Amino acid sequence: MYNKSLRQLSDSLQKKELSSVELTQYFLARIKRLDTSLNSVITLNESAALVAAEQADKQLQNGLGGLLTGIPLLHKDIFCTEGLRTSSGSKMLDNFIAPYTATTVQQLQQSGAVMLGKTNMDEFAMGSSNETSFYGGVKNPWDLQRVPGGSSGGSAAAVAARLAPLASGTDTGGSIRQPAAFCGITGIKPTYGRVSRYGMIAFASSLDQAGAMAKSSEDAAIMLQAMSGFDPKDSTSVDRPVDDLLQNIGRSLKGVRVGLPKEFFTEGLDSDVCEKVTEAIDVLKSAGAIIKEISLPNINLSVPAYYVVAPAECSANLSRFDGVRYGYRCDEPKDLEDLYKRSRGEGFGDEVKRRIMMGAYVLSAGYYDAYYKKAQQVRRLIQQDFVKAFEEVDIIASATAPSVAFKAGEKTDDPVSMYLSDIFTIGVNLAGLPGMSVPCGFVDQMPVGLQLIGNYFDESRLLNVGHQYQQMTNWHDMIPTGFGQE
Numbered sequence: 461m462y463n464k465s466l467r468q469l470s471d472s473l474q475k476k477e478l479s480s481v482e483l484t485q486y487f488l489a490r491i492k493r494l495d496t497s498l499n500s501v502i503t504l505n506e507s508a509a510l511v512a513a514e515q516a517d518k519q520l521q522n523g524l525g526g527l528l529t530g531i532p533l534l535h536k537d538i539f540c541t542e543g544l545r546t547s548s549g550s551k552m553l554d555n556f557i558a559p560y561t562a563t564t565v566q567q568l569q570q571s572g573a574v575m576l577g578k579t580n581m582d583e584f585a586m587g588s589s590n591e592t593s594f595y596g597g598v599k600n601p602w603d604l605q606r607v608p609g610g611s612s613g614g615s616a617a618a619v620a621a622r623l624a625p626l627a628s629g630t631d632t633g634g635s636i637r638q639p640a641a642f643c644g645i646t647g648i649k650p651t652y653g654r655v656s657r658y659g660m661i662a663f664a665s666s667l668d669q670a671g672a673m674a675k676s677s678e679d680a681a682i683m684l685q686a687m688s689g690f691d692p693k694d695s696t697s698v699d700r701p702v703d704d705l706l707q708n709i710g711r712s713l714k715g716v717r718v719g720l721p722k723e724f725f726t727e728g729l730d731s732d733v734c735e736k737v738t739e740a741i742d743v744l745k746s747a748g749a750i751i752k753e754i755s756l757p758n759i760n761l762s763v764p765a766y767y768v769v770a771p772a773e774c775s776a777n778l779s780r781f782d783g784v785r786y787g788y789r790c791d792e793p794k795d796l797e798d799l800y801k802r803s804r805g806e807g808f809g810d811e812v813k814r815r816i817m818m819g820a821y822v823l824s825a826g827y828y829d830a831y832y833k834k835a836q837q838v839r840r841l842i843q844q845d846f847v848k849a850f851e852e853v854d855i856i857a858s859a860t861a862p863s864v865a866f867k868a869g870e871k872t873d874d875p876v877s878m879y880l881s882d883i884f885t886i887g888v889n890l891a892g893l894p895g896m897s898v899p900c901g902f903v904d905q906m907p908v909g910l911q912l913i914g915n916y917f918d919e920s921r922l923l924n925v926g927h928q929y930q931q932m933t934n935w936h937d938m939i940p941t942g943f944g945q946e
């Protein structure tokens with residue numbers, strides 16, 4: 461049952477071969493039995509999930525409901541959920557019960573999906589390995605010695621181990637795509653503004669975007685459809701109709717122009733990973749896609765620009781955690797200053813502090829022009845490179861990450877090498893474009909991800925290409941050993 465597609469599960473529910481309560485119990489039992497080795501789920505929502513499943517069953521009894529009615533899923537612990545802890549992977553919010561629910565969570569609830577619990581993540585979504593979580597690292601189900609990627613590593617590991625058919629994620633610089641690649645699942649980050657950020661704890665507001673993580677492109681399309689749309693509560697949400705993401709998923713790849721940025725196929729990329737990605741591109745070609753080399757001349761500046769812009773925004777966003785209003789408060793503060801200092805000093809982990817310090821520095825009066833303004837100018841150049849590239853091609857393809865998942869602890873002492881694991885994904889966020897990762901083979905028995913980048917609001921084409929690729933390959937169906945029993 462764990463490896464069924466969303467359509468198959470939904471079909472069984474509609475035909476009453478299976479109830480949502482049974483399906484929910486089944487996945488809850490899998491989490492309890494199998495997650496002890498992974499640490500991917502940090503909060504279970506057991507009783508409320510069963511109540512929601514009963515409601516879904518009632519809807520199904522009445523012949524109502526859509527593809528997501530009664531389907532269990534997990535949410536990254538960055539989305540506020542009323543009545544259920546929302547920690548953002550931080551000691552700062554270990555005791556935080558949100559008074560309201562994030563729009564995306566609500567949209568999925570309204571579609572009838574059943575929230576099983578919340579997934580582990582890098583603290584405040586800062587990281588590429590899930591090792592910065594207050595709740596401990598997440599293990600990669602393909603090799604427990606390795607990281608699942610980050611920051612949506614809990615969601616990626618859980619879907620890869622089939623602890624849930626779907627999980628939400630967020631992507632500021634690659635946090636949906638890179639863990640999806642490391643764990644061998646499909647993940648899509650839509651265009652900036654396509655999905656509401658209301659109730660999603662902010663890291664870097666001009667880059668953060670929520671998206672879907674699933675086994676296949678089709679499943680991800682179904683989930684993303686439910687999450688997309690205008691939200692008056694989010695001023696950066698775009699008021700434009702949502703495409704039907706399933707309508708064109710079966711379209712042929714004949715004539716689709718695929719651009720390969722030459723800057724993404726250089727020394728930085730592991731040669732075995734490159735081979736798998738090249739094979740995947742050959743598959744697209746055999747289906748009629750036209751492959752073209754393109755250039756993104758400024759893309760090599762994306763990591764440095766990102767590590768100015770993202771920390772700057774995070775230093776502003778995280779100033780709200782002051783020990784006064786909510787979240788962690790230190791014991792017996794001497795005065796207000798001591799309250800601020802110790803609450804923040806004790807509540808935040810090292811990586812978060814590093815980012816806040818970098819951000820405060822680049823925004824400071826003397827350095828603003830040299831760093832922050834310059835980074836924003838570079839960001840515009842990168843965005844223009846993409847705009848130009850999309851005059852020639854329909855989608856852009858590359859590796860999602862320069863290597864397969866690395867060993868836990870391997871990069872924790874070297875932040876710059878950690879930051880470089882997002883070299884292929886970060887530019888997409890700087891430009892606000894949609895991007896996805898689909899599994900495309902294995903190197904050292906670890907999954908490799910193919911990144912597909914689309915033009916603004918062209919999610920349906922991305923999902924179409926991902927789906928067509930998955931019709932011709934079966935990488936997305938593979939399950940890590942140890943997780944393949946009922």
Ligand code: GLN
Pocket residue numbers: 585586587588610611630631632633634635636663770882
């Ligand atoms: N790994 C990147 C960072 O640490 C991206 C994180 C993300 O997308 N949330 O900032």
